[in-house]
Amino acid sequence: MSNKEWPLWEVFIRGKQGLNHKHVGSLRAADAEMALENARDVYTRRSEGISIWVVESNNVFASDPSESQEFFEPADSKIYRHPTFYDVPDGISHM
Amino acid sequence: MNQAQVEFVLRIADDSLILGHRLSEWCGHGPILEEDIAMTNIALDLIGQATSLLNHAAALQGEGKTGDDLAFLRFDRDYRNLLLVEQPNGDFGMTMMRQFLFDAYRTILFERLQASSDEMIAAIAEKSLKETKYHLKHSSEWVIRLGDGTEESHARIQESLNTLWRYTNELFYTDAVDEEMHRSGILPDLSDLREQWEDTVNRVFQEATLSIPTNNWKQEGGRKGMHSEHLGYILAEMQYMQRAYPNMEW
Amino acid sequence: MKEVNITEMERKFQEKIDQDIKIEPKDWMPDDYRETLIRQISQHAHSEIVGMLPEGNWITRAPNLRRKAVLLAKVQDEAGHGLYLYSAAETLGADREETIDDLHSGKAKYSSIFNYPTLTWADMGAIGWLVDGAAIMNQVPICRCSYGPYARAMVRVCKEESFHQRQGFEIMMTLAKGTPEQKAMAQDALNRFWWPALMMFGPSDGESKHTAQSMKWKIKRSTNDELRQQFVDVTVPQAEMIGLTLPDADLKFNKATGHYEFGEINWAEFWEVVKGNGPCNKDRIDTRRKAKEEGLWVREAATAFAQKRAARKSA
Numbered sequence: 001m002s003n004k005e006w007p008l009w010e011v012f013i014r015g016k017q018g019l020n021h022k023h024v025g026s027l028r029a030a031d032a033e034m035a036l037e038n039a040r041d042v043y044t045r046r047s048e049g050i051s052i053w054v055v056e057s058n059n060v061f062a063s064d065p066s067e068s069q070e071f072f073e074p075a076d077s078k079i080y081r082h083p084t085f086y087d088v089p090d091g092i093s094h095m
Numbered sequence: 096m097n098q099a100q101v102e103f104v105l106r107i108a109d110d111s112l113i114l115g116h117r118l119s120e121w122c123g124h125g126p127i128l129e130e131d132i133a134m135t136n137i138a139l140d141l142i143g144q145a146t147s148l149l150n151h152a153a154a155l156q157g158e159g160k161t162g163d164d165l166a167f168l169r170f171d172r173d174y175r176n177l178l179l180v181e182q183p184n185g186d187f188g189m190t191m192m193r194q195f196l197f198d199a200y201r202t203i204l205f206e207r208l209q210a211s212s213d214e215m216i217a218a219i220a221e222k223s224l225k226e227t228k229y230h231l232k233h234s235s236e237w238v239i240r241l242g243d244g245t246e247e248s249h250a251r252i253q254e255s256l257n258t259l260w261r262y263t264n265e266l267f268y269t270d271a272v273d274e275e276m277h278r279s280g281i282l283p284d285l286s287d288l289r290e291q292w293e294d295t296v297n298r299v300f301q302e303a304t305l306s307i308p309t310n311n312w313k314q315e316g317g318r319k320g321m322h323s324e325h326l327g328y329i330l331a332e333m334q335y336m337q338r339a340y341p342n343m344e345w
Numbered sequence: 346m347k348e349v350n351i352t353e354m355e356r357k358f359q360e361k362i363d364q365d366i367k368i369e370p371k372d373w374m375p376d377d378y379r380e381t382l383i384r385q386i387s388q389h390a391h392s393e394i395v396g397m398l399p400e401g402n403w404i405t406r407a408p409n410l411r412r413k414a415v416l417l418a419k420v421q422d423e424a425g426h427g428l429y430l431y432s433a434a435e436t437l438g439a440d441r442e443e444t445i446d447d448l449h450s451g452k453a454k455y456s457s458i459f460n461y462p463t464l465t466w467a468d469m470g471a472i473g474w475l476v477d478g479a480a481i482m483n484q485v486p487i488c489r490c491s492y493g494p495y496a497r498a499m500v501r502v503c504k505e506e507s508f509h510q511r512q513g514f515e516i517m518m519t520l521a522k523g524t525p526e527q528k529a530m531a532q533d534a535l536n537r538f539w540w541p542a543l544m545m546f547g548p549s550d551g552e553s554k555h556t557a558q559s560m561k562w563k564i565k566r567s568t569n570d571e572l573r574q575q576f577v578d579v580t581v582p583q584a585e586m587i588g589l590t591l592p593d594a595d596l597k598f599n600k601a602t603g604h605y606e607f608g609e610i611n612w613a614e615f616w617e618v619v620k621g622n623g624p625c626n627k628d629r630i631d632t633r634r635k636a637k638e639e640g641l642w643v644r645e646a647a648t649a650f651a652q653k654r655a656a657r658k659s660a
Contacts, residue, residue: 005442006127006648008435025498026432030240030495030647037233039130042425046505065105065371069644092142116405119413122420123401126631126640128394128428135421139414146410163409187643243653251642299454336408336466343524345408345466345516 014051108148109176115141179262197229212280242303265315390430460623467534473513475542486566540626
């Protein structure tokens with residue numbers, strides 16, 4: 001039997017009703033059930049959560065920082081996507 | 096003061112106190128960091144339950160004592176916990192098996208006690224039931240993992256079951272105290288306790304590929320203050336400060 | 346050609362640091378930065394884990410139920426903090442098991458304070474008040490560390506640790522205003538832990554080989570001596586307030602500088618303890634190693650069971 005460590009899991013917690021799950025850290029667990037329970041004990045000891053997601057770390061696909069220019073910068077020039085791009089005359093409200 | 100009621104509350108309180116103490120011995124020594132944290136959470140729940148229940152027992156006694164007085168200043172023969180919970184931790188499998196056998200019983204007990212005519216007991220039971228359901232989930236998953244894990248883990252946890260089985264009959268111990276509690280509505284009907292407990296235990300052991308020992312050798316006595324030799328050492332440690340430095344604030 | 350590229354990348358990296366832009370796990374970083382961080386974060390993690398033992402020593406002997414629960418919760422937090430930190434180190438490619446093996450083999454270090462024994466209940470007070478106080482002082486600046494995962498772990502740790510120091514001070518205060526035996530117990534604990542607490546900030550700036558580069562990389566944000574001085578300045582009045590005496594004949598307030606001057610630290614003792622010759626070094630490591638070895642069959646069983654179950658599901 002391998003003496004290797006249990007796989008690494010990423011932990012996401014919903015702090016309260018109405019909020020997104022947010023990444024809080026990682027931990028080790030042999031299976032998903034154990035990962036959930038460990039996440040409960042490690043990351044919600046002070047009532048930080050009402051819902052937990054765990055994802056095995058090697059199932060997370062991440063964008064590559066070396067490609068961040070072509071990935072993200074083209075959006076920067078599309079300023080017309082933001083409301084502040086448009087002039088609204090004084091006296092107009094609720095817009 | 097209702098002597099039987101005090102006695103009854105002490106029995107539940109001491110189970111939490113002594114098992115919480117045993118589990119707290121693991122802190123810093125768990126098989127992996129995550130499980131160290133998990134066991135400490137269970138220990139904290141149990142110590143919290145013990146605190147509420149001992150405070151209640153002290154109030155029922157009406158002799159001006161505190162929950163701490165009851166926890167730290169009774170003599171060995173006055174503790175009322177089950178023999179099961181004072182058994183040494185052994186290896187991690189032994190600890191999880193002890194926990195599982197106890198949790199399966201405790202869940203049913205707290206479920207029923209929510210309807211106790213003693214409102215304080217009912218309130219403590221309601222809160223403790225949530226904790227205990229989680230403990231049962233945790234301990235039964237571990238019993239299954241270890242039972243159906245490797246050859247070594249199977250052998251080890253089967254051995255733990257063989258060792259601890261003799262203490263399980265005591266979970267269903269009843270005497271005049273329980274009868275009186277039934278009559279006064281403090282203890283709701285528990286006639287199907289053993290049946291319910293066996294359902295849980297059989298289901299988990301089947302999944303864990305464990306076999307129930309055929310040995311019917313039964314040990315009991317804890318409810319009457321007749322303990323195993325282990326309790327004395329637990330108390331020697333637990334009571335050390337209060338005995339060495341009496342009547343001080345900490 | 347490659348050399349030039351590396352130099353250029355290092356320049357850009359330092360620019361990011363100078364602009365207080367956080368470095369994240371997949372970003373390019375100089376090898377030395379990675380190594381320094383791994384060393385520092387794992388030392389920090391080991392300190393949390395080994396640090397569970399001196400206090401764990403008193404859990405079963407806590408004097409009442411409230412203190413027992415508080416101590417248990419505190420030691421549990423330390424396990425949690427160790428875990429957050431091992432997780433942060435893993436983002437740099439430091440495998441937890443290997444990191445822990447380095448601790449067990451003596452290759453990796455941890456805070457020397459945990460190699461002193463806890464002899465009385467008052468030591469729970471002294472550790473919470475002084476050791477956690479010193480740790481917080483060390484850790485608060487790291488919340489602004491340049492490496493994102495370490496900074497975020499530190500924010501969480503600092504938030505959780507604020508009760509640790511308070512509960513320790515509360516224990517000391519209760520003892521200091523208790524019976525003569527209790528006060529003597531508190532004073533004795535302070536006498537034993539004061540100097541080792543000052544040593545926790547590490548060698549003085551002239552002797553500290555990593556400080557300059559770590560400051561430039563914003564892994565470290567204050568020097569050892571600055572933090573030590575800050576600690577002395579806040580702690581002395583606290584001791585006075587509860588009527589305890591600090592074991593330092595040279596301690597005096599300098600009105601001109603607004604700081605306390607304190608006596609010479611016994612650096613020979615510090616280095617002996619760091620080298621492994623403190624009163625409890627061997628016990629601490631043996632205990633950790635034993636926990637790992639005795640848990641091996643459990644970890645293996647859980648892996649085997651997870652594999653079996655996955656196979657059954659896919660069958």
